[in-house]
Amino acid sequence: MTTQMTREQIRERAEGVFxxxxxxxxxxEIATWTDLFHQDGVLDFPYAIGNFPKKVEGKKALYDYMINFPKHFSVRFYDLKFYPTEDPELVIAEFKSTGKHLETGNPYEQTYISVVQTKDGFIQVYRDFWNPMVAIESIGGKLEEFIG
Known part of the structure; x- marks a missing residue:
């Protein structure tokens, strides 16, 4: 016997995935992080500049893109707020991070707004609105090095 999930249960599952x-x-835990995505999941960066990718598609590409993140950044996320939508599988979240770039020791203080479409408990599309200048400054770079 199959039981239908309520809209609230679907919303709670989507927020839990987030x-x-x-x-x-x-x-x-990048391998475990990657497992949260559909096989053809997408990470979309609308504000990407220069050498930052605008889009990463597919689990293998997601893993390859993120595998070195923990070698470069130590971060903690906080102030998570969800904004409920009509679609219970659509998550809109606002949150912040605090941390540092491990090689430079520079701070990494970021504010995010994320729009995430889930399906059946997996991330289908993750649209990540964040400021790439914060990352550039954290790694000790100059904007010209990334847009040249």
Missing amino acids: KNHLKYLSAG
């Missing part, structure tokens, strides 16, 4: 995304990313 919370796990933050948990696994801050813990450096």
